Amino acid sequence: xxxxxxxxxxxxxxxxxxxxxxxxxxxxxxxxxxxxxxxxxxxxxxxxxxxxxxxxxxxxxxxxxxxxxxxxxxxxxxxxxxxxxxxxxxxxxxxxxxxxxxxxxxxxxxxxxxxxxxxxxxxxxxxxxxxxxxxxxxxxxxxxxxxxxxxxxxxxxxxxxxxxxxxxxxxxxxxxxxxxxxxxxxxxxxxxxxxxxxxxxxxxxxxxxxxxxxxxxxxxxxxxxxxxxxxxxxxxxxxxxxxxxxxxxxxxxxxxxxxxxxxxxxxxxxxxxxxxxxxxxxxxxxxxxxxxxxxxxxxxxxxxxxxxxxxxxxxxxxxxxxxxxxxxxxxxxxxxxxxxxxxxxxxxxxxxxxxxxxxxxxxxxxxxxxxxxxxxxxxxxxxxxxxxxxxxxxxxxxxxxxxxxxxxxxxxxxxxxxxxxxxxxxxxxxxxxxxxxxxxxxxx
Numbered sequence: 001x002x003x004x005x006x007x008x009x010x011x012x013x014x015x016x017x018x019x020x021x022x023x024x025x026x027x028x029x030x031x032x033x034x035x036x037x038x039x040x041x042x043x044x045x046x047x048x049x050x051x052x053x054x055x056x057x058x059x060x061x062x063x064x065x066x067x068x069x070x071x072x073x074x075x076x077x078x079x080x081x082x083x084x085x086x087x088x089x090x091x092x093x094x095x096x097x098x099x100x101x102x103x104x105x106x107x108x109x110x111x112x113x114x115x116x117x118x119x120x121x122x123x124x125x126x127x128x129x130x131x132x133x134x135x136x137x138x139x140x141x142x143x144x145x146x147x148x149x150x151x152x153x154x155x156x157x158x159x160x161x162x163x164x165x166x167x168x169x170x171x172x173x174x175x176x177x178x179x180x181x182x183x184x185x186x187x188x189x190x191x192x193x194x195x196x197x198x199x200x201x202x203x204x205x206x207x208x209x210x211x212x213x214x215x216x217x218x219x220x221x222x223x224x225x226x227x228x229x230x231x232x233x234x235x236x237x238x239x240x241x242x243x244x245x246x247x248x249x250x251x252x253x254x255x256x257x258x259x260x261x262x263x264x265x266x267x268x269x270x271x272x273x274x275x276x277x278x279x280x281x282x283x284x285x286x287x288x289x290x291x292x293x294x295x296x297x298x299x300x301x302x303x304x305x306x307x308x309x310x311x312x313x314x315x316x317x318x319x320x321x322x323x324x325x326x327x328x329x330x331x332x333x334x335x336x337x338x339x340x341x342x343x344x345x346x347x348x349x350x351x352x353x354x355x356x357x358x359x360x361x362x363x364x365x366x367x368x369x370x371x372x373x374x375x376x377x378x379x380x381x382x383x384x385x386x387x388x389x390x391x392x393x394x395x396x397x398x399x400x401x402x403x404x405x406x407x408x409x410x411x412x413x414x415x416x417x418x419x420x421x422x423x424x425x426x427x428x429x430x431x432x433x434x435x436x437x438x439x440x441x442x443x444x
Contacts, residue, residue, distance in 0.1 A: 016059055018100060018154050019058060019059040019062060019097060019100070020059050022093055022096055022097070023055055023056070023058045023059050023093065023097075026055050026089045026090060026092070026093040027052070027055045027056065029085075029089045030051070030052060030055060030085045030086075030089050030090060031052070031085075033084075033085035033086055033089075034048065034052075034084065034085045037083055037084060037085065038083065038084065039081070039083045039084030039085075040081060040083040040084075041079060041080075041081035041083065043079050043081075044076060044079050044081040044083060044084050045084070047072045047075050047076050047079065047084075048072075048076075048084040048085055048087075050068065050072050051068075051069055051072040051073070051085075051087065051090045054066075054068040054069045054072070054090070054094075055069070055090060055093060058093060058094075058097050062097040062098070062100070062101045063097075063098065063101055063102060065094075065097070066093075066094040066095075066097045066098040066101075066102075066110065067094070067098070067110070069090045069091065069093065069094035070091070070094050070110060070113055070114060072087070072090070073087045073090060073091045073094070073114065073117070074113070074114070074117040077117055077118075088140070088143075091114055091144065091147075092143065092144070092147040093147075094110065094114075095107075095110055095111060095114065095144055095147040095148040095151065096147045096148065096150055096151035097151060098110045098148070098151065099147070099148040099149065099150070099151025099152040099155065100151035100152070100154050100155045101151075101155070104152070107148055107151070107152055108148075110148070111144055111145060111148045114144050115141050115144060118137055118140060118141065118144075119137065181410065184403050184406055184407060185407060188337060188341075188400070188403040188404060188407060190239060190242065194239050198232045198233075198235055198236045198239065199232075199236065199344055199347055199348060200307055200311070200344075200347065201228065201232045202228075202229050202232040202233055202236065203311055203347055204310070204311065205225045205226070205228045205229035205232065206229055207311065207312075208225045209222065209225050209226060209229065212225065290323055290324070290325045290327065293323055293327060293329070293332040294322075294323045296332070296336060297319075297323065297332065297335065297336055297339075297361075300336045300339050300340065301317050301319070301339065301361075304317060304339055304340065304342075304343040305317055307343060307347070308343060308346060308347070308357070311347055311352065312352040313346060313347070313350065313352050313357060314352070314356045314357075315346075315356040315357030315358055315359070315374070316356075316357075316358060316359070317339075317359040317360075317361070318359070318360055318361070319360075319361045319362075319363070320360060320361070320362045320363065321362055321363035321364065322363055323363050324363070324365065324432055326432065326433070327368075327432045328432060328433055328434055330411060330434050331368060331411065331430050331431060331432055331433075331434065334404070334407055334408060334411065334430055335361070335368050335370070335430055337404070338370060338404050338408075338415075338428060338430075339359070339361075339370070341400045341401065341404055342359060342370075342372050342426065344400065345400065345401070346374055349374075349376065349377055349424070350374045350375060350376070350377050350424075351375075351377040354374075354375040354376075354377050355374070355375035356374075356375075357372070357373070357374035357375075358372065358373050358374070359371070359372040360372075364432075365432075366431060366432050366433065367413070367429050367430060367431050367432060368429075368430040368431075368432065369427070369428065369429050369430075370426070370427070370428040370430070371425075371426070371427050372424075372425075372426040373423050373424065373425050373426075374423065374424050375422060375423055375424070376419060376422055376423065376424050401415065401417060401426075404428075408428060408429075408430055410434075411430060411431055411434040412431045412434055413428065413429045413430045413431050414428070414429050415427070415428040415429075416428075
């Protein structure tokens with residue numbers, strides 16, 4: 001409890017050392033002159049006392065204290081008494097702190113106020129001016145200007161340091177955003193490939209366990225399939241844990257070692273894992289880029305249909321239209337990855353005997369639209385094994401579609417899901433050109 005106020009006091013002193021330094025110097029000079037030449041006239045004593053009080057308060061309320069000092073300096077010019085401390089020290093302090101803590105017009109106004117107040121008594125040939133001659137007045141005006149510019153220069157230095165700190169903070173935030181986007185793509189890729197494959201293995205093992213039952217003749221085979229199922233579920237849980245770690249935001253600054261590791265790992269992945277912060281989406285450079293993208297998409301559709309058919313799911317996946325020649329690689333890759341996530345979700349959340357799934361991929365002129373529907377499985381649809389025991393169920397991770405939603409949003413598209421009348425409905429719109437401002441709307 002006691003350490004916190006002390007730390008705050010130290011922080012305040014470090015932040016306002018300039019005010020404290022010039023206030024301490026001015027106060028020392030004023031008190032020394034006060035002890036040598038004390039004020040005699042009561043009004044002069046009052047103005048000198050107010051000036052000392054303003055000097056003491058200047059580090060804490062600089063603007064009010066600065067203008068109070070200027071008022072006392074101007075007032076003493078019209079008091080016919082030269083006793084008391086020289087008001088020049090307080091005038092320099094006031095101009096310096098006003099130049100440091102106020103805007104440029106305010107600092108210029110304070111400088112002109114003191115300068116005009118000095119010129120009037122000299123022009124009227126009064127004795128109690130700060131300088132008795134025009135030559136001396138020019139010297140003092142130069143000192144006034146120097147004090148004001150000194151305060152303004154320290155303020156500009158402080159602003160420069162603040163701008164530099166803000167730039168570093170923005171750079172740190174940008175690095176964290178890039179890292180989070182990259183980790184999201186890595187997590188999505190792991191979830192779509194490894195997680196989907198392991199789910200397929202586990203579901204296959206569970207189907208075989210239900211088929212074999214408790215027949216003693218197949219005891220060894222049953223043990224093998226149970227081992228495969230348990231291992232697949234165990235590794236699947238670990239992969240989900242890794243995905244959760246990748247999705248956590250980074251809080252530390254990147255070091256040179258981390259940057260080298262990040263660059264090495266980044267170069268080892270394909271273009272689908274690159275951060276979406278790149279200002280220009282990558283295009284295929286070879287002439288048959290579109291045919292390669294189309295071939296990959298058709299392969300993904302065939303693999304998805306084969307996996308679902310092997311697990312006794314019925315339905316169809318069809319495409320409408322053709323893939324344009326200028327489709328960005330990010331959009332094509334995300335379409336393929338989202339199709340894999342849809343396939344994995346069907347195996348997890350739909351029962352084979354609940355009905356049929358339907359997935360339609362439509363290629364427009366500027367967008368790729370995916371619409372998928374399937375019945376929602378009821379609890380206990382899979383049924384027990386032949387021996388009456390329940391197989392270990394697949395635990396949904398819940399972050400697959402969320403990661404794809406973030407990726408598609410970064411590309412400039414949208415992904416929405418809903419459940420209506422016992423059916424699961426997914427709609428995704430992926431722009432052909434990431435970041436396009438006028439996406440094509442779905443045709444009625």
